[in-house]
Amino acid sequence: MTAVEAAPRRAATKPDEAPPSRRRRRWLGEHPLGLLFSTPYLVFVGLIFAYPVVFAVWMSFQDYFFAAPGAEVDRPFVGFDNYIAVIEDPAVWRSFGNVGIFLLINVPLTVGLSLLLATALDKVVHARTFFRVSYYVPYVTASVAIVAVWLFLFTSNGLVNQILGPLAPDPSWLVNSGLAMPTIALFVTWKGLGFYILLYLAALQNVGKELYEAASVDGAGAVRRFFSVTVPGVRPATVLVLLLATITGANLFTEPYLLTGGGGPNGASTSPVLLIYQKGIEQGNPDVASAIGVILIVFVLVIAWLQRRFAGGEES
Amino acid sequence: MTRVKAALRYVLLAIGAIAFLFPFYYMIVGSLQATPDPTISGAFPDPANLTGENYVAINERVNLFQGLANSGIFTGGVILGTVVFGVLAGYALAVLNWRGRGITFAMVLLVQVVPFQLLMIPLYVMIARDYGLSDSYLGMILPFFINSTAVLIFRQYFLQLPKELFDAARIDGAGEFRLLWTVALPLVRPALLTAVLLTFIGPWNEFLWPFLITKEAALQPLAVSLANFISNIAASTSNPFGAMMAGAVVLAGPAVALFIIFQRYFVSNDLGSGVKG
Numbered sequence: 001m002t003a004v005e006a007a008p009r010r011a012a013t014k015p016d017e018a019p020p021s022r023r024r025r026r027w028l029g030e031h032p033l034g035l036l037f038s039t040p041y042l043v044f045v046g047l048i049f050a051y052p053v054v055f056a057v058w059m060s061f062q063d064y065f066f067a068a069p070g071a072e073v074d075r076p077f078v079g080f081d082n083y084i085a086v087i088e089d090p091a092v093w094r095s096f097g098n099v100g101i102f103l104l105i106n107v108p109l110t111v112g113l114s115l116l117l118a119t120a121l122d123k124v125v126h127a128r129t130f131f132r133v134s135y136y137v138p139y140v141t142a143s144v145a146i147v148a149v150w151l152f153l154f155t156s157n158g159l160v161n162q163i164l165g166p167l168a169p170d171p172s173w174l175v176n177s178g179l180a181m182p183t184i185a186l187f188v189t190w191k192g193l194g195f196y197i198l199l200y201l202a203a204l205q206n207v208g209k210e211l212y213e214a215a216s217v218d219g220a221g222a223v224r225r226f227f228s229v230t231v232p233g234v235r236p237a238t239v240l241v242l243l244l245a246t247i248t249g250a251n252l253f254t255e256p257y258l259l260t261g262g263g264g265p266n267g268a269s270t271s272p273v274l275l276i277y278q279k280g281i282e283q284g285n286p287d288v289a290s291a292i293g294v295i296l297i298v299f300v301l302v303i304a305w306l307q308r309r310f311a312g313g314e315e316s
Numbered sequence: 317m318t319r320v321k322a323a324l325r326y327v328l329l330a331i332g333a334i335a336f337l338f339p340f341y342y343m344i345v346g347s348l349q350a351t352p353d354p355t356i357s358g359a360f361p362d363p364a365n366l367t368g369e370n371y372v373a374i375n376e377r378v379n380l381f382q383g384l385a386n387s388g389i390f391t392g393g394v395i396l397g398t399v400v401f402g403v404l405a406g407y408a409l410a411v412l413n414w415r416g417r418g419i420t421f422a423m424v425l426l427v428q429v430v431p432f433q434l435l436m437i438p439l440y441v442m443i444a445r446d447y448g449l450s451d452s453y454l455g456m457i458l459p460f461f462i463n464s465t466a467v468l469i470f471r472q473y474f475l476q477l478p479k480e481l482f483d484a485a486r487i488d489g490a491g492e493f494r495l496l497w498t499v500a501l502p503l504v505r506p507a508l509l510t511a512v513l514l515t516f517i518g519p520w521n522e523f524l525w526p527f528l529i530t531k532e533a534a535l536q537p538l539a540v541s542l543a544n545f546i547s548n549i550a551a552s553t554s555n556p557f558g559a560m561m562a563g564a565v566v567l568a569g570p571a572v573a574l575f576i577i578f579q580r581y582f583v584s585n586d587l588g589s590g591v592k593g
Contacts, residue, residue: 027415028414028415029415029416029417030412030413030414031408031412031413031414031492033408033412033414033493034408034409034412034413034414034417035408035415035416037404037405037407037408038404038405038408038409038416038420040401040404040405040462041401041402041404041405041424041462041467042420042423044401044461044462045423045427045464048435048439048458048459048461049427049430049435051438051442052435052438052439052442053430053435053438055438055441055442056434056435056437056438059437059438059441066441066445116328117328117332120329121329123325124322124325124326124329126326127329129579130333131329131332131333132579132583133575133576133579134333134337135332135333135336136575136582137336137337137340137572137575137576138336138339139517140517140521140571140572140574140575141340141521141571142520142521142523142539142567142568142571143521143523144521144539144542144546144564144567145343145539145542145563145564145565146339146564146568147543147546147564148343148546148557148560148561148563148564149339149342149346149564150339151546151557151560152342152346152352152354152557152560152561153339153342155354155557157354158354159342159354159355159356159358159359162354162355163356190335190336193336194336198583222321247429247431250431250434251434253523253524254524257543257547258543258546258547261547262547273434273436273524276434276436277436277524277528280436280440281437281440281528286437286440289437290437290438293434293437296434297431297434300431304429
């Protein structure tokens, strides 16, 4: 959007051009080739994003089921039946509640820790590269690989409980219905933090040095400067971090699937996407699964809107 | 006072580094233990307890080489699509002036916030059922074929090139395609590496999508076969944790190595511009 304004307005016509080409240019712009260059991407977006979104909404209003390829089957319109089935299912409510718990732990931890570490990293001269790389190593590693270590760390006689000794929770972390979801939230926070630190590092470059100096002259200490200059200065990045963390939470699948053996104990760590997988593909009800997906999108949009509203709505 | 503050800063950063790196260290130590030792002393390698058996054990259940090759083909296909078609789109968005550019750019931004996994049911129906592409590399690659964040990074880099450069080449009679290939592309080589690195993370680590559409073990990327091992077969091996972590080392190794070697191409400013648009 900013690009359109920032782009140079080149002379629309050149004197030696023939009229037909001028007319074509008025329709397609100065470089019609741009459309050709973008066609593969546009086709991709249409096929992989736009069409599936429409298809998902349509499917959620049908009695849709899997059939052999090429078979003619009747898939009647059923109105809100799928949505009613979803709303009456306590497992769905539970999974949305679980995402709520996840977000309550993950979002404040992510914003707080990544801003803190990015601020510290920004002022440091030595070993910057070492710290930066060690922070994003978890981000670039597959969840599946890290899950293997976390399972070992958090089993009932694992290292974490050995260190905690008598303070170790019983039942252990991942099989404790009160702790399974918080442990997953901790895992995801730890894994993604490096990426958010990079985002905040970029944002910190845009906070004017003179603001810090002015605050110092006015007698503000380091803590005061952090809250009065740094925090407002990186607000656009914070809005972005909030949005990305929310989307990550809504997309949660691999961690509950592997870390807690499919959302256990007793559904205490089931996520909506895990439920979509179980209902849609394992149990063969893609229509109900799509309805969960549509509700989840609405849920994400509402949260994103609230965040924009209350965390500062400036365009980043 | 300032010295104390600087020291505190390093202490904070060091605690962070330990928290981030320890699980990786523990992964390697654990993968080499003959019998799993979860005690505190087990966090330090014990020469009497060292073995390479776990790597053999996991390789008997999961064909590590085949898995790595499948991950490589999956990732390579996505990188190829992103570099070829993503560069074209990024160039068109930054340098060329055409009708529909604004809408296309808005779309690139919008796609970033569509949670991909919410599309999994319709995509599964389309790709696995309608097109019959389950258990194929094409079906794996298709939903990730062009990375939109990479398109934004390309655009950002092309925007930074001076306009005079393009005008001069156009006056010399260079076509847009030659302009892209011989003038613009060589100048944005660092962006190419950044975008390749960023694109690499997605398919190499992706679990859900290839898990949905590959049932045949010979076609599964390593992330999928390792996950199947963790959730189904690990319990039946003599040292399940050791074997799991040996597989994890093999899966994590290439990604971590790549990002350490090319770390200077993965810095905040590129990413910031990429994500913020």
